[in-house]
Amino acid sequence: MRDQEPDAVRREQRLSTKEAAELLGVKPETVYAYVSRGQLSSERVPGGRGSTFDAGEVEALARRNRRETGGNSGTGTDLAVRTRITLIDKDRYYFRGVDATELAARHSYEEIAEWLWTGHLHPGVTFDAPKASVSVARRAVDALPEHTGATDRLRVAVIAAATADPLRFDLSEEAVLGTARVLIPTVVAALPPVRRAHRGEGPLAHRLWARLSGRDPDEVSLRALDTALGLLVDHDLAASTLAVRVAASARAHAYAAVSAGLGVIEGPLHGAASGLAHRMLLDVLDQGDAAPVVAEELRTGRRIPGLGHRLYPGEDPRARALFRLLEDIPQAAPALAAARDVAATAARHTPLHANVDLALAVLTTSCAMPATAGETIFAMARTAGWIAHALEEYRERPLRMRPSGHYVGAKPPQPLPE
The missing domain is CATH 1.10.580.10 (Citrate Synthase, domain 1)
Structure with a gap:
């Protein structure tokens, strides 16, 4: 039972396409664009058509995007700038x-x-x-x-x-x-x-x-x-x-x-x-x-x-x-x-x-x-x-x-x- 815990934890830390998109503040198709550019890795859902994404990778990319855009969601709609003023x-x-x-x-x-x-x-x-x-x-x-x-x-x-x-x-x-x-x-x-x-x-x-x-x-x-x-x-x-x-x-x-x-x-x-x-x-x-x-x-x-x-x-x-x-x-x-x-x-x-x-x-x-x-x-x-x-x-x-x-x-x- 103990040998199976890492796999269970690993599955819990993976996100669906929808979840990854919400965390990144982008559309689902943009998530796959990140994959094609090598910015994210994905795995096929066993027996399904969708993909899952490593939560740590997604969070790191979200943080990087926020740093580079000053808080912009990446959707190209509004520029948001972090400020304490x-x-x-x-x-x-x-x-x-x-x-x-x-x-x-x-x-x-x-x-x-x-x-x-x-x-x-x-x-x-x-x-x-x-x-x-x-x-x-x-x-x-x-x-x-x-x-x-x-x-x-x-x-x-x-x-x-x-x-x-x-x-x-x-x-x-x-x-x-x-x-x-x-x-x-x-x-x-x-x-x-x-x-x-x-x-x-x-x-x-x-x-x-x-x-x-x-x-x-x-x-x-x-x-x-x-x-x-x-x-x-x-x-x-x-x-x-x-x-x-x-x-x-x-x-x-x-x-x-x-x-x-x-x-x-x-x-x-x-x-x-x-x-x-x-x-x-x-x-x-x-x-x-x-x-x-x-x-x-x-x-x-x-x-x-x-x-x-x-x-x-x-x-x-x-x-x-x-x-x-x-x-x-x-x-x-x-x-x-x-x-x-x-x-x-x-x-x-x-x-x-x-x-x-x-x-x-x-x-x-x-x-x-x-x-x-x-x-x-x-x-x-x-x-x-x-x-x-x-x-x-x-x-x-x-x-x-x-x-x-x-x-x-x-x-x-x-x-x-x-």
Whole structure:
């Protein structure tokens, strides 16, 4: 009886084709493709037509596939990337397992950035930029035409700061963290001030305010700006963050990775969305009613900015947190009422909830900021998240972010074109 135990155990450790396919996350025919390529071995079922597969081999192949694709199932449908940074779950989101809205309510943007980067909180931390770095970035930004867009200024500042850093190609964690702590305040300092600039000290939100509004800030408004930065630090694999990880996968330095993110964020479906909501709120305030403004948006075939988010069935938790703060700012009352009017008017047709772009638009309109201010806030906030993702990607296998194309063109060989 004892002599038969190894065979019995061996049979128990073998998987059917269906079981192997489920473990690998592929179709059954793909399992046989693995066999034909020598990646799996199979045995015929005695007296049957099917095959069985060694469980250990299948598990090893599944692990190898996950390493090579960053968690992609191998079906070619969605790219999944393992991350310890952000989790979005129903109507909440978390930074390293901690409720992000609670973090933003209790900690500064810089403290949240350090939490994302290191997993440790550093109370009272602030980021300071060396004069040489600021000088180079500011000269580059000042040389741009007056009509230059907000994100273009940020991108130029990042590139200029990179040229002043001879150690930018050092991708060790310590070096990248040093870059991050200098890059963020450098970019803010390089932006042209709207009012007498705050000295290059203290919380980043105080310095950024002077680049966005000519109004003297009160404590509640500064707190709202700082909270907005904290809420927007990261949001899983948004389009710009994916671009950053692709750049980091190719071992681009941190400045180049951030520049890749800035190249994507300018789109109207991403970082620039708050600017559209800002202009819409101004129209509502001008007309005194959301109905004609919403009607015009729909008549021209545009979606109503600031409403709905594919990751949240209910209200965007970032919008909820920011609206709560804005209620304490007296000058924000008209814009808040306009935003609620827009949401209520749109809800007659489709029950869409406010997203963070609408909340950001209320902040920028009520604080005498331009329509592009939301884009700048979004980009500056997200820079910290991009650095966190770049740090993660630098620990992965290089060039793993390389999906295969599915060719659907003319079947070769084709004759040379005339």
